[in-house]
Amino acid sequence: MMFLIPHRFRLTTGALIAALGVANSGYIGVAQARHKSGKTHAHVAAANVHYAPPPFISIDVATGRIIEARNPTHPWYPASVTKLMTVYVALQAVQEGRVSLDTPMIVSALAARMKPSKMGFAPGSLVTLGNTLKMLMVKSANDLAVTVAEGVSGSVEAFADEMNRTAAKLGMRESHFMNPNGLPDPNHYSSPRDMAILGRALLTDFPQYTDLFDIGAMKLDDKVIPNHNGLLGRYPGADGMKTGFTCAAGFNLVASATRNGRKVIVVIMGDLTAKIRTAHAADLLDRAFATSQLGEPAAELPSVGGAPPDMHGEICGGRSPKAVLEAESEDFNSPMQAAPGATPSIPKEGAAIAALPRPVFDPTPVYVGEAPGYQGPIAGPRPANSPIGAIAYTAPAPEQTATPATLKPDPKALPMHRGAKKHAAKQAKAGKKKPKTAKTVGKAKVVKKTVAKKTHAKKAAAGKAAGPKAHAKPAAQSKTEQPAKNAHLSGTAAKQATDH
Numbered sequence: 001m002m003f004l005i006p007h008r009f010r011l012t013t014g015a016l017i018a019a020l021g022v023a024n025s026g027y028i029g030v031a032q033a034r035h036k037s038g039k040t041h042a043h044v045a046a047a048n049v050h051y052a053p054p055p056f057i058s059i060d061v062a063t064g065r066i067i068e069a070r071n072p073t074h075p076w077y078p079a080s081v082t083k084l085m086t087v088y089v090a091l092q093a094v095q096e097g098r099v100s101l102d103t104p105m106i107v108s109a110l111a112a113r114m115k116p117s118k119m120g121f122a123p124g125s126l127v128t129l130g131n132t133l134k135m136l137m138v139k140s141a142n143d144l145a146v147t148v149a150e151g152v153s154g155s156v157e158a159f160a161d162e163m164n165r166t167a168a169k170l171g172m173r174e175s176h177f178m179n180p181n182g183l184p185d186p187n188h189y190s191s192p193r194d195m196a197i198l199g200r201a202l203l204t205d206f207p208q209y210t211d212l213f214d215i216g217a218m219k220l221d222d223k224v225i226p227n228h229n230g231l232l233g234r235y236p237g238a239d240g241m242k243t244g245f246t247c248a249a250g251f252n253l254v255a256s257a258t259r260n261g262r263k264v265i266v267v268i269m270g271d272l273t274a275k276i277r278t279a280h281a282a283d284l285l286d287r288a289f290a291t292s293q294l295g296e297p298a299a300e301l302p303s304v305g306g307a308p309p310d311m312h313g314e315i316c317g318g319r320s321p322k323a324v325l326e327a328e329s330e331d332f333n334s335p336m337q338a339a340p341g342a343t344p345s346i347p348k349e350g351a352a353i354a355a356l357p358r359p360v361f362d363p364t365p366v367y368v369g370e371a372p373g374y375q376g377p378i379a380g381p382r383p384a385n386s387p388i389g390a391i392a393y394t395a396p397a398p399e400q401t402a403t404p405a406t407l408k409p410d411p412k413a414l415p416m417h418r419g420a421k422k423h424a425a426k427q428a429k430a431g432k433k434k435p436k437t438a439k440t441v442g443k444a445k446v447v448k449k450t451v452a453k454k455t456h457a458k459k460a461a462a463g464k465a466a467g468p469k470a471h472a473k474p475a476a477q478s479k480t481e482q483p484a485k486n487a488h489l490s491g492t493a494a495k496q497a498t499d500h
Contacts, residue, residue, distance in 0.1 A: 054250070054270040056280070057192040057298065058288045061200050061256070061263040065294035066301075068287060072193040073301050075174050075308040076269040079244030080117075080140045081252050082182030082190075084198050085175075086148055087133055089162050091206045093152045094129070099379060099388060101130035102371040105151035106380035107143065114142040115183060119220075121368065126378065131366045137242065138218045138227045138364075145181035151379035151388070156180065158384040167194070170201050171299040184248055189308045192267040193298050199241050199254045199265045213240025213256070216361030224363045230278035231255050233359030235285060241265075243277075247316035247324060248308075251277040257285050264288040270311055279350030286349060 055071035066072075093099050104126040112123045119141045121127065127135070129151065132144045149159035156179055163177040174191035182188065203210055216233055217226045231238035237257040244252035250270035257264055266284040271277035316324050377389020 054268055054280070055192050056266065056268045056284060057196050058264060058266040058284045059196045059200065059298050060288075060294055061203055061265055063294060064197075064200055064297050064299065066296060066298050067264065067291060067294060068284065069192070069295075069301075071304075072196075072267075072298070073174055073191050073303050074269075075189045075191055075306055076252075077182075077184065077188065077246060077249035077308045077310075078175075078190040078195065078269075079182045079246045079249040079252050080142075081195055081242050081244040081254050081267075082177065082180065082188070083136050083140065083145055083244075084195070084202060084242050084254060085163050085166065085177060086145050086159075086180040087136065087212065088198065088202055088205075089159065089166055090129065090133060090148050090152055091202075091209055092166065095206075099129055099152060100376070101128065101133075102374050103129050103151070103376060103388065104370045104374065104378045105129055105132050105144075105147045106378055107147050108150055108381050110156070110381075111143045111146035111150065114146055114181065117141060118143040125368060126370055127368055128371050128374075129379075131368070133212055134215060134218055134364060134366050135220075137212050138215050139225050140228060140243070142181040142183060145179075149180040150381040154382040154384050154386060167198075170197055172197055173303050182244055182246070182249075184246055191303075192269050193301050195254050195267045195269075196265050196298055199256060199267070202241070203256065203263070203265075210240070213242070214238075215364045216359065217363040218366050219363035220366050220368070226358065226361070228274075229253070229255065230274060230354060231257070231281055231285075233361060234278070234353050234356045235282050238285075243274075245274075247312040248310045250311040250315050253277050253281055255281045255285070257289075259289050262289065270309070272315065275354040279354040282350030282353040 053070065055074045055076065057069040057072040058067040059065060060067055090099075094101060105128070107121045107123055107125040107127065109123045112121070117140045119135055119139060121143065127144065127147065129148070132148055132151075135141050135144050136148065146156060149156045153159035153162055159180055160177050163180070164175075167175045167177065172190065172194035174189070175194045176187055176189055178185040178188040202213070214232060215227060217224050219225075228243045229238070229240070230243075232240075235257060237259040238255065239258055240256045241254045250272065251268075251274055252270065253266075253268045255266050264285060266281050266288065268277055268280050268284070271280060379388045382388075
């Protein structure tokens with residue numbers, strides 16, 4: 001096989017030769033050793049692992065006709081290849097004049113909460129649509145996919161509606177979208193045929209933006225972030241498009257390549273590892289370029305129906321949380337080997353491509369913030385069908401309310417210190433009592449007199465029963481108490497005589 005080294009990346013000759021030697025002699029042997037190791041533990045994973053060759057399709061871009069396919073209309077969870085539809089809807093909005101590539105998109109709190117892979121910008125950050133799309137394709141940033149959705153359509157829900165209308169227009173009959181990033185949702189699915197149709201539409205409807213899909217690496221400040229597409233810089237003529245991974249979906253890929261003026265797209269869903277995915281794609285591309293026979297148009301394939309399979313047991317069963325997280329982030333620092341008991345078919349020729357070391361690209365610069373000199377509106381979350389910038393993030397008009405009169409302190413108010421709070425509480429409690437009226441005051445006096453008469457009557461009866469000694473003056477009575485006692489007795493003397 002002849003390897004052409006494009007000028008856009010650098011790979012040392014020694015590394016290339018060494019990689020080819022390892023690939024041709026050792027890659028299959030390593031895979032077989034892993035397979036044998038898996039058999040040792042087959043009793044552990046056999047109940048959960050039912051590996052089957054993944055569905056795929058390869059099409060000719062110029063005609064849209066099928067070159068090769070296996071179960072191409074089977075529904076599948078697309079994972080991050082969903083972002084190709086996100087880019088299509090965004091470019092469609094640019095074409096319609098609703099936004100421009102310089103339109104700043106604001107990162108909302110909802111966007112910032114997305115799971116990895118993500119850029120991790122703080123809520124309120126501004127990123128132009130052009131920079132956002134580049135980060136979306138290279139880093140596969142789930143937070144920026146939501147940023148695009150809210151900036152273009154106002155909300156994730158409104159953007160999903162646009163995605164589904166666009167899918168219907170393009171003839172994607174097995175697809176239904178719930179979000180712009182492909183994070184797991186049982187109602188979010190597609191198929192290899194539909195993704196091939198979408199990839200072709202991006203290349204034919206927006207040829208001026210094809211450079212979005214073959215960025216080998218991007219540079220943000222001092223950080224260089226590589227693309228996850230293992231074909232870029234390895235497979236001769238590879239020029240896009242997008243990878244995807246979740247535990248439920250497995251390793252997905254939409255890839256395009258050009259050779260001798262002919263462009264081909266291959267789509268693979270549900271492979272077991274990133275390297276196997278790359279090897280399968282390389283094999284499909286080799287076979288596609290080697291044949292001139294074309295089948296029926298991909299758009300005319302009948303749908304088979306059914307629900308997407310859940311690959312979680314085959315892909316992530318028994319994995320460490322770190323390995324799963326890095327796979328979902330598509331960083332792949334921890335190896336994600338085939339699940340024990342799985343029996344993947346290892347491509348023979350494509351293995352050489354997959355085993356090549358990662359190439360070094362001249363990174364495409366990206367930045368955060370508004371474009372220099374930009375004077376237009378900012379796009380962000382807003383009600384559906386409202387124009388960009390008209391409602392979201394514009395300063396609200398001040399309310400026209402009457403100016404309240406100046407309040408002066410009440411000179412009778414007590415300062416609220418020390419016992420003043422208790423006094424205020426007592427005053428408030430007292431204020432809850434009903435005010436006294438003349439009628440209630442009169443009643444109170446009558447009741448008081450009646451009680452007094454009854455009290456004196458009881459005392460008189462008690463004195464009569466006790467005899468004369470009961471009225472004897474105590475010897476120790478003080479002179480100060482005597483006048484008061486005499487006054488009290490003088491007022492009741494007549495009555496006491498009658499009672500006795």
